[in-house]
Amino acid sequence: MSATYLGMPSFPEAAGEALHNVTLRANLRHATHTIRDKRARAVAELADWAELREAGKQIKNRTLRHLDRYLEQLETAVTEAGGTVHWAADAEEANRIVADLVKATGEREVVKVKSMATQEIGLNEALEAEGISAYETDLAELIVQLGDDRPSHILVPAIHRNRGEIRDIFAEKMANWGRPAPDGLSDSPAELAEAARLHLREKFLRAKVGISGANFMVAETGTLVVFESEGNGRMCLTLPETLISVVGIEKVVPSWRDLEVFLQTLPRSSTAERMNPYTSMWTGTADTDGPQTFHLVLLDNGRTDALADEVGRQALRCIRCSACLNVCPVYERAGGHAYGSVYPGPIGAILSPQLRGIQSEIDASLPYASTLCGACYEVCPVAIDIPEVLVHLREKVADQGGKGHRLEKAAIKAAGWVLDHPAALAAGERAASRTRKLHPKRLPGAGAWTAARELPELPAESFRDWWKKNRT
Amino acid sequence: MRVALFVTCVNDALYPATGIATVRLLERLGVEVDFPAAQTCCGQPQFNTGYRRETEPLVRRTTRAFEGYEYVVTPSGSCVAMVRDHYPKFGETSLPSRTYELTEFLVDVLGVTDVGAYFPHTVTYHPSCHGLRMLGLGDRPRKLLDAVKGLELRELPGAEECCGFGGTFAVKNAEVSAAMGRDKVRNAVSTGADVLCGADNSCLMHIDGILRRQAVPTQGVPLRALHIADILASTEEEPYV
Numbered sequence: 044m045s046a047t048y049l050g051m052p053s054f055p056e057a058a059g060e061a062l063h064n065v066t067l068r069a070n071l072r073h074a075t076h077t078i079r080d081k082r083a084r085a086v087a088e089l090a091d092w093a094e095l096r097e098a099g100k101q102i103k104n105r106t107l108r109h110l111d112r113y114l115e116q117l118e119t120a121v122t123e124a125g126g127t128v129h130w131a132a133d134a135e136e137a138n139r140i141v142a143d144l145v146k147a148t149g150e151r152e153v154v155k156v157k158s159m160a161t162q163e164i165g166l167n168e169a170l171e172a173e174g175i176s177a178y179e180t181d182l183a184e185l186i187v188q189l190g191d192d193r194p195s196h197i198l199v200p201a202i203h204r205n206r207g208e209i210r211d212i213f214a215e216k217m218a219n220w221g222r223p224a225p226d227g228l229s230d231s232p233a234e235l236a237e238a239a240r241l242h243l244r245e246k247f248l249r250a251k252v253g254i255s256g257a258n259f260m261v262a263e264t265g266t267l268v269v270f271e272s273e274g275n276g277r278m279c280l281t282l283p284e285t286l287i288s289v290v291g292i293e294k295v296v297p298s299w300r301d302l303e304v305f306l307q308t309l310p311r312s313s314t315a316e317r318m319n320p321y322t323s324m325w326t327g328t329a330d331t332d333g334p335q336t337f338h339l340v341l342l343d344n345g346r347t348d349a350l351a352d353e354v355g356r357q358a359l360r361c362i363r364c365s366a367c368l369n370v371c372p373v374y375e376r377a378g379g380h381a382y383g384s385v386y387p388g389p390i391g392a393i394l395s396p397q398l399r400g401i402q403s404e405i406d407a408s409l410p411y412a413s414t415l416c417g418a419c420y421e422v423c424p425v426a427i428d429i430p431e432v433l434v435h436l437r438e439k440v441a442d443q444g445g446k447g448h449r450l451e452k453a454a455i456k457a458a459g460w461v462l463d464h465p466a467a468l469a470a471g472e473r474a475a476s477r478t479r480k481l482h483p484k485r486l487p488g489a490g491a492w493t494a495a496r497e498l499p500e501l502p503a504e505s506f507r508d509w510w511k512k513n514r515t
Numbered sequence: 516m517r518v519a520l521f522v523t524c525v526n527d528a529l530y531p532a533t534g535i536a537t538v539r540l541l542e543r544l545g546v547e548v549d550f551p552a553a554q555t556c557c558g559q560p561q562f563n564t565g566y567r568r569e570t571e572p573l574v575r576r577t578t579r580a581f582e583g584y585e586y587v588v589t590p591s592g593s594c595v596a597m598v599r600d601h602y603p604k605f606g607e608t609s610l611p612s613r614t615y616e617l618t619e620f621l622v623d624v625l626g627v628t629d630v631g632a633y634f635p636h637t638v639t640y641h642p643s644c645h646g647l648r649m650l651g652l653g654d655r656p657r658k659l660l661d662a663v664k665g666l667e668l669r670e671l672p673g674a675e676e677c678c679g680f681g682g683t684f685a686v687k688n689a690e691v692s693a694a695m696g697r698d699k700v701r702n703a704v705s706t707g708a709d710v711l712c713g714a715d716n717s718c719l720m721h722i723d724g725i726l727r728r729q730a731v732p733t734q735g736v737p738l739r740a741l742h743i744a745d746i747l748a749s750t751e752e753e754p755y756v
């Protein structure tokens with residue numbers, strides 16, 4: 044995955060920073076709580092939500108089981124419709140393919156539709172290294188790009204920013220990238236949106252190459268689908284002469300009929316809308332309309348590894364709605380940057396370690412970035428059992444050993460022996476009670492516990508002993 | 516009726532009063548209670564931290580300890596969730612259907628909501644993630660609390676949000692855990708109640724630890740965390756002390 048995040052500190056360390064940033068926490072809390080309440084209302088309107096959720100899960104499961112077949116079908120259909128399909132095993136290969144395609148057009152500028160896949164591979168940075176400027180056109184992505192920042196949310200990448208901060212970024216940075224912000228720009232949403240519109244319009248009209256991702260790819264017809272709210276994506280998809288789409292291989296669905304389910308569940312889960320304002324679909328090229336050249340880059344980048352894991356593969360069902368982020372109490376406090384990936388929140392905690400492996404400090408810490416409260420599972424429109432995958436990945440991290448885990452394993456083993464010998468347990472409890480003034484502070488992990496909390500007072504007698512005295 | 520009490524390791528070692536209250540309550544309702552001494556821990560802490568192999572002997576031990584009992588009752592929602600959701604993964608399928616969380620047992624099996632309790636306090640209820648989302652306890656605890664004489668129930672804002680305990684999360688991600696706990700405490704204090712009640716002592720241990728560190732007074736009376744069994748066991752003759 045993207046080189047941007049290599050060498051990230053582990054989750055607990057990175058989360059600590061966000062916890063001390065009062066503005067960031069307030070921005071996040073406000074935004075996530077507003078959208079989670081709206082989502083709940085939008086979902087409650089559908090009487091068959093449970094069935095739609097199950098249908099989404101089944102469609103994705105079946106597709107993943109026969110992924111090779113559907114991808115080949117997709118390739119045939121795209122090719123027949125006039126497009127060209129490229130296969131990329133990893134980020135480097137995908138970036139090279141795209142850079143070569145752009146260079147072949149002779150252009151030095153591209154406009155981009157918001158896309159997780161291109162962020163995952165660090166495409167903008169790779170293009171920059173080749174002398175190509177990639178302009179983000181989604182409003183929130185624009186804020187992140189202008190602010191030289193990293194996205195912190197799947198759907199609202201600039202969720203950690205408030206209006207005042209956005210105004211300052213626009214006023215300071217827009218001029219470096221094209222049309223400057225109007226003089227005397229205020230922080231009213233209407234004025235900010237207008238400034239972005241003017242800035243972007245100039246780019247849409249000039250660009251000869253557009254780059255996108257896709258929410259879905261339909262195997263039977265070779266159609267790509269993008270859901271969006273602002274319409275900027277549609278400008279990028281229709282105005283340029285060349286369109287390059289970089290899409291993860293798990294985004295394929297077998298047929299048009301399958302879209303019926305996701306057209307209902309995705310917008311309600313992500314933006315709490317009954318229907319997203321813009322749904323763009325394109326199939327290859329057409330002589331009279333839209334881009335004359337179309338390339339589809341199918342991205343693996345760790346996905347087949349995830350697919351090989353029977354428990355973990357359910358993460359590939361994800362439709363990137365971000366509902367799980369908005370209900371996650373850990374995300375709300377730690378912020379999106381702490382996850383060290385373009386995929387933050389609960390889904391990031393299970394997806395990143397699967398795509399990247401669990402060798403780095405950040406990836407080994409992600410499976411523990413959850414209380415397993417289950418709120419993410421409850422809202423997920425494709426019923427990904429995120430807590431189950433987290434525990435499964437914890438097993439792998441614990442098995443791999445490394446920092447802290449050897450000690451932990453020894454402690455768990457020792458405790459396991461005691462717990463398998465009730466007489467030893469009773470003796471231990473008695474000893475602890477006798478020395479209860481001294482004992483607790485020496486328990487493993489007590490330091491982290493007592494930094495913010497008191498330890499419970501040890502009782503004079505265990506339940507076991509009370510029972511013996513009073514009931515036998 | 517005869518039931519086996521699964522007191523759980525946390526209650527056994529740290530909160531024996533909750534176990535004693537459960538025994539008193541069930542006996543008062545005419546239930547004969549056994550305590551199979553071979554029981555120790557359901558294995559949840561080990562399992563959730565990623566030590567599946569180390570969990571296996573505890574799954575076998577717990578299952579064996581309760582062989583032959585039609586009903587196994589425990590005042591710990593998270594341990595019931597462990598038994599129900601994860602024991603089948605170890606091939607143990609008989610214990611899950613016989614294991615009941617205390618409020619579930621009272622309402623569903625005994626069919627009572629008024630257990631004849633007396634507890635003259637204002638109380639707010641924290642539902643705990645396991646009880647709320649995995650067991651689907653719903654309004655059972657509320658119904659039981661509503662019927663307690665002298666008790667005034669106050670709505671807890673953000674009740675469905677996790678308190679931040681999460682087993683080893685509380686030490687592995689101590690800062691985030693404590694931040695979540697402090698928000699829970701703030702919400703509880705805002706109700707003006709003098710007791711925060713729950714059905715899981717592990718969550719309560721975390722919340723209580725923060726409460727005692729902060730020592731927040733509510734209308735002069737410091738808020739304290741208390742297990743629902745302690746409240747339901749309390750009567751006019753033998754009030755909770």
Ligand code: SF4
Nearest residue numbers: 361362364365367423
């Ligand atoms: S895991 Fe589920 S809830 Fe989270 S982003 Fe993916 S589809 Fe949405």
